[in-house]
Amino acid sequence: MIRMIRAQLLRLVRRRTVLLTAAGCALFSVVATLTVFSTAQASGSPSRQAGTTRAALAGAGGGTEAFAVGAAFVGFFVFVIFIALLAGEFSGGTFRAVLTRNPHRLQVILGMLIGTLLLAAVAVAVAEAGTLVASLLVAPTKDIPTADWFSAGSLVAGLRDYATVLGGVTGWAVFGATLAAVFRIVPLALGVGFAWAGPIENITVQSWATGYRVFPGQVLASLIQGGTAELAIGRAVLSTFLHTAAAAAITLVVLSRRDVTT
Amino acid sequence: MLPTRAPGVRCLIINGKTPRRSWLPVDNLDLELPSGVVAGFVGPNGAGKTTTMAMLLGLVRPTAGSGTVLGGSIAEPAAYLHRVGALIESPAFYPALSGTENLRVFATVAGHPTAAIPELLDLVGLDGRGDDRYRSYSRGMKQRLGIAATLLGDPELLILDEPANGLDPQGVQDMRSLIGRLAGTGRTVLESSHDLSELEQVCDWLVLLDTGRSLYQGPTRALLDGVVAGLAVVPEHAEDLPELRDLLVADDHQVVLQDDRLVVQDAATGIDSVAAAINRAAFASGMVLVELSPLRTTLEDRYLAMVHGTAP
Numbered sequence: 276m277i278r279m280i281r282a283q284l285l286r287l288v289r290r291r292t293v294l295l296t297a298a299g300c301a302l303f304s305v306v307a308t309l310t311v312f313s314t315a316q317a318s319g320s321p322s323r324q325a326g327t328t329r330a331a332l333a334g335a336g337g338g339t340e341a342f343a344v345g346a347a348f349v350g351f352f353v354f355v356i357f358i359a360l361l362a363g364e365f366s367g368g369t370f371r372a373v374l375t376r377n378p379h380r381l382q383v384i385l386g387m388l389i390g391t392l393l394l395a396a397v398a399v400a401v402a403e404a405g406t407l408v409a410s411l412l413v414a415p416t417k418d419i420p421t422a423d424w425f426s427a428g429s430l431v432a433g434l435r436d437y438a439t440v441l442g443g444v445t446g447w448a449v450f451g452a453t454l455a456a457v458f459r460i461v462p463l464a465l466g467v468g469f470a471w472a473g474p475i476e477n478i479t480v481q482s483w484a485t486g487y488r489v490f491p492g493q494v495l496a497s498l499i500q501g502g503t504a505e506l507a508i509g510r511a512v513l514s515t516f517l518h519t520a521a522a523a524a525i526t527l528v529v530l531s532r533r534d535v536t537t
Numbered sequence: 538m539l540p541t542r543a544p545g546v547r548c549l550i551i552n553g554k555t556p557r558r559s560w561l562p563v564d565n566l567d568l569e570l571p572s573g574v575v576a577g578f579v580g581p582n583g584a585g586k587t588t589t590m591a592m593l594l595g596l597v598r599p600t601a602g603s604g605t606v607l608g609g610s611i612a613e614p615a616a617y618l619h620r621v622g623a624l625i626e627s628p629a630f631y632p633a634l635s636g637t638e639n640l641r642v643f644a645t646v647a648g649h650p651t652a653a654i655p656e657l658l659d660l661v662g663l664d665g666r667g668d669d670r671y672r673s674y675s676r677g678m679k680q681r682l683g684i685a686a687t688l689l690g691d692p693e694l695l696i697l698d699e700p701a702n703g704l705d706p707q708g709v710q711d712m713r714s715l716i717g718r719l720a721g722t723g724r725t726v727l728e729s730s731h732d733l734s735e736l737e738q739v740c741d742w743l744v745l746l747d748t749g750r751s752l753y754q755g756p757t758r759a760l761l762d763g764v765v766a767g768l769a770v771v772p773e774h775a776e777d778l779p780e781l782r783d784l785l786v787a788d789d790h791q792v793v794l795q796d797d798r799l800v801v802q803d804a805a806t807g808i809d810s811v812a813a814a815i816n817r818a819a820f821a822s823g824m825v826l827v828e829l830s831p832l833r834t835t836l837e838d839r840y841l842a843m844v845h846g847t848a849p
Contacts, residue, residue: 282645285638286631368629371596372686375623376647378595378614534597536626 279377279386280393287394296398304405307345312413329419332410336432338424342406343436346399346443347500351472351492353395353444357451358464360391365459371535380530388452395444403437436501442512443499446519450491453522456529491518563588564749568604570727570742572693575720577736577757578729579840580746586729587626589746590696593727594623607694619647622692624700628683632672636663636682639671640689649690657685662711676703684715695719697728701735713739737761737836745843752843757836766838768801768812771828772819784818800832 315329332340364370364387373383407424414421423429451468458464472492480486480493487493487505494506494514502508563585570576580586591597593606595614602611609616630639637654644651658667661681666674674682680703687695700716701709709732716739720726727744730736736743743760745752753760772781775797782799785792790811791802801811808831819826 278645278648282642285645286634286642289634289638291633367632368627369631371625372629372643373646374596375594375621375625376618376643378618534591536591536597 276382276386276389279373279383280390282373283387283390284393287391292394296394297401300398300402300405303345303349303402304342304409308341308406308409308413311341311344312410312417312419315417315419329417332414333420333423335423335426335428336436337414337419338407338410338421338429339403339433339436341410342403343440343499343501345406346402346436346440347496350443350447350495350499354447354451354468354472355465357391357448358454358468359461361387361452361455362459362461362464365455366461374535380535381527384452384456384526384530388448392445392448395448396441399437399441399444403433403440407433439501439508440499442515443495446491446495446498446515449519449522449526450495453526453529456526488514491522494518563592563599566746566749566751567754568744568751569754570725570744572725573720573723574742575716575726575728575740576742576744577740578727578744578746579733579736579836580729581844583748584746585749586746587698590623590625590698590727590729593696594618594621594625596625617694619649619690620693621696622687622689622694623696623698624683624687625696625698627702628679628686630671630679630682630686633670635668635670636674636678636685637667639682640667640686643686644689647690653689653691654685657688658682660688660715661685662708677705677708680704681708684712688719693724695724695726695728697726699730700728701730701732709735733837733840734835743836745840747844760839761834761836766802766832766834768808768815769828769830769832770799770801770815770819770826771797773825773827777824780822781819781824784822785815788814788818790815798828 311327312332315327315332317329327340327344331337361384364373370383374380377383411421411424450472454464454468458467476486476490476492480490484505487497487503488510494511495518497503497506497511498508498515502511506514566585566589568589578586578590588597592599593611595611595618599611604611606614607617607620630636631642634642636658640654640657641651644654655664655667658664661684663678663681663685666678671679671682680700684697684700687697695716697716701712704712713735716726716728720741728736728740737757740757742755743757744754745760770781770785772778778794778797778799782792782794785799785801793800793802801815803811812829812831816826816829
């Protein structure tokens with residue numbers, strides 16, 4: 276397992292990948308900060324689903340509010356990246372090549388997943404830090420006080436935001452791995468992922484509100500947003516755990532039972 | 538024929554019918570490779586060669602059967618895969634990484650040292666190209682990198698699925714030489730190929746497969762020795778060829794003219810007596826023969842005869 280994680284990091288941690296990830300984090304920080312601060316409502320219920328309020332931005336945790344709100348929109352992007360990375364392992368034959376050296380399929384897929392998630396964890400931290408810096412620069416221009424951003428409560432809020440976003444990223448990653456293992460072909464896995472997490476879930480919940488609490492994409496979005504009106508954070512964490520466990524089980528069953536051929 | 542050395546691979550495997558598969562890719566294949574042989578794995582498309590190799594590597598699970606590879610059970614490939622180097626189907630690497638980086642990744646996966654990578658790249662003729670991205674490699678270079686990857690960790694058994702595929706003539710010759718050198722170090726090699734002339738030159742052991750069943754397993758020499766394709770007859774003077782031909786046809790031989798010689802095709806058995814009779818008849822007719830030699834059958838001839846059921 277450790278060898279697989281190291282191999283995955285060797286594969287991913289390269290100058291080009293690091294620069295691209297850093298650029299992506301910087302872009303996210305700037306865009307999320309500008310958008311959230313520009314659209315913050317003067318008053319109202321602080322629901323991250325529909326942006327945020329000036330009061331929430333001025334309070335403890337306001338420094339990472341833009342990060343948490345913006346992250347809700349990148350979950351699907353993470354999903355796509357994991358599908359492409361892992362389905363590419365199957366269609367490109369590298370999964371097969373790896374198995375001729377390490378036949379433990381569970382270790383191989385977990386190692387690939389964990390290695391990629393370690394990189395994602397760093398990227399999430401960098402994006403959160405970048406958003407805090409951008410928020411510190413933008414807040415004075417919007418007349419939003421930042422005094423509470425350096426309190427202990429703010430640190431706790433920042434850590435909570437980091438944990439929920441990383442939890443959401445992990446969930447998307449596992450769902451991506453499941454689609455990759457089941458379909459094995461990048462366009463097919465991506466097509467199914469797009470269709471499900473895009474139109475199918477979002478159109479269905481318009482007429483069936485329970486979908487917010489049961490569909491994996493909706494549950495993960497709620498988790499990343501720190502809870503929503505439809506699904507509180509506690510339920511979101513529990514549902515994410517159950518969904519992720521089910522997806523992981525499907526992945527492992529599919530991998531262990533299938534022959535690995537081209 | 539029973540091997541005289543301890544087996545490198547010894548298994549009876551069946552990849553049988555399943556609810557989703559109605560045919561038998563591998564049907565009661567009793568495979569045995571002595572250690573240290575270079576074994577050619579021959580069979581038509583769909584004969585089960587790649588499936589068999591995939592089963593030895595744990596990629597495909599036999600529906601029944603048992604056996605060992607390097608002493609480890611095929612039910613537990615982890616027990617022996619670290620001593621096996623394999624190139625199955627086509628080489629597969631990460632396109633965005635260089636050749637060296639790819640080898641480093643795969644060495645890390647298997648826990649092999651990476652210090653030998655420059656030497657391996659040199660061995661397969663990729664010295665100076667190791668830092669180039671894999672996606673920029675030609676097909677032959679990709680194949681060479683695939684061979685280098687199989688040699689990571691100094692394996693005892695090499696399983697190579699058409700290793701010369703995509704190589705230019707020089708590359709094929711280099712590959713042949715490389716496999717010969719590897720075999721000389723005591724490794725066991727199982728190599729599948731459709732290039733039978735190449736296998737005939739490289740392999741000292743053959744496994745002939747058709748529709749999932751073994752047609753022949755044993756030394757290459759035992760398959761080819763003692764079986765001749767005909768008898769070449771060359772008179773001293775080329776102008777005697779028509780008369781000599783008429784003479785042989787009159788003796789009920791099947792004769793064809795090939796270049797500047799006659800080939801007696803019905804001399805596959807009892808060749809010594811046939812040769813003696815031809816020599817006597819020619820001498821009696823005033824002709825001197827400068828060549829009277831058996832034509833050795835090729836692996837291709839023998840293989841096709843066995844697949845079509847016409848082999849003696």
